[in-house]
Amino acid sequence: QVQLQESGPGLVKPSETLSLTCTVSGGSISSADSYWSWIRQPPGRGLEWIGYIHYSGTTYYNPSLKSRVTISVDTSKSQFSLRVNSVTAADTAVYYCARVSPHGDYVWFDPWGQGTLVTVSS
Amino acid sequence: AIQMTQSPSSLSASVGDRVTITCRASQGIRNDLGWYQQKPGKAPKLLIYAASSLQSGVPSRFSGSGSGTDFTLTISSLQPEDFATYFCVQDYSYPYTFGQGTKLEMK
Numbered sequence: 001q002v003q004l005q006e007s008g009p010g011l012v013k014p015s016e017t018l019s020l021t022c023t024v025s026g027g028s029i030s031s032a033d034s035y036w037s038w039i040r041q042p043p044g045r046g047l048e049w050i051g052y053i054h055y056s057g058t059t060y061y062n063p064s065l066k067s068r069v070t071i072s073v074d075t076s077k078s079q080f081s082l083r084v085n086s087v088t089a090a091d092t093a094v095y096y097c098a099r100v101s102p103h104g105d106y107v108w109f110d111p112w113g114q115g116t117l118v119t120v121s122s
Numbered sequence: 123a124i125q126m127t128q129s130p131s132s133l134s135a136s137v138g139d140r141v142t143i144t145c146r147a148s149q150g151i152r153n154d155l156g157w158y159q160q161k162p163g164k165a166p167k168l169l170i171y172a173a174s175s176l177q178s179g180v181p182s183r184f185s186g187s188g189s190g191t192d193f194t195l196t197i198s199s200l201q202p203e204d205f206a207t208y209f210c211v212q213d214y215s216y217p218y219t220f221g222q223g224t225k226l227e228m229k
Contacts, residue, residue, distance in 0.1 A: 004165075039220075046128075047209060047220035062217040063123075096166070100218075106154060106172045107213035112165040 002027035004097050004113035012091075012120050018084040022097030022113060029078045030055040035100040036080040037109070038071060040093040048093075052100055053080055087120045094118075124148050124212050128221030134229040135200055143195045143208055143224045150190045151214035157186055157195045160207045160223070169208075170195065200226075 008020035022036065029036065038050040051061035053071040061069050065084070073080040084091055098112040125148040135141050145155065153173035160166040168177045170186040173193055183198045197204055205228050210221040 046222040047211075049211075049218045049220070051217075060216060064217070098166075103171065106175075107156075107218070108168055108171055108177075109156065109158070109166070109211065110168040110177075112167075114163065114165050 002111055006097050006113045006116040012087055013122050014088055014120055015086055018087050018118055020082045020095055021079050024078045030075050033101050037098045037100045038082045039096045042093040089120050092120045123217050124219050126210055126212055126219050126221040132225045134227050136229045137200050139200045141197045145193045145210035145221045147191045147212055151212045153189045154214035155193050156211050158209050
């Protein structure tokens with residue numbers, strides 16, 4: 001079955017760019033009904049959906065982060081990536097990647113990666 | 123964005139207890155709601171979609187109900203492996219939004 005694994009630096013300096021990659025295994029990243037997403041959870045707070053990318057290049061970004069976020073896909077490596085610019089301490093969070101897929105009128109966030117903690121600190 | 127208010131934020135219970143967790147949406151979302159289980163260091167797991175449909179392989183002690191703005195997740199008889207954090211997510215409209223989570227702890 002499809003498995004996801006996040007990777008990237010665990011520490012980023014304020015004002016710099018956070019970059020993470022999610023590797024997809026056990027299935028095709030080019031599946032038409034898969035929307036590859038990033039979600040984050042700041043310490044002690046709820047989850048926030050950052051956005052998604054489809055293998056075709058179609059993206060959606062949460063308006064709360066849209067000005068600072070880019071999600072890209074590399075189908076040859078079966079990976080998709082997240083970049084968050086101009087980070088502050090408020091961007092400290094566990095970052096998850098997940099597949100979002102439609103099932104009839106409904107949407108599944110399934111599966112998820114295990115998550116990776118990114119701390120923004122000098 | 124639709125706000126999802128989940129309660130309680132934490133809950134202490136014993137094996138065998140019946141437990142109920144609620145999510146309230148700031149506007150009607152039909153039944154476009156999922157429930158997920160999250161254990162420390164593990165990937166979140168889909169339990170229920172469409173407010174009440176059990177994901178394949180999920181034990182039948184888990185059930186969901188509700189429509190519109192008010193939703194519940196019920197665990198009919200807690201098992202040791204059920205102590206975890208649970209959260210809801212609405213997939214009615216962009217951006218999809220999550221409840222704050224409920225940490226279910228052993229009493």
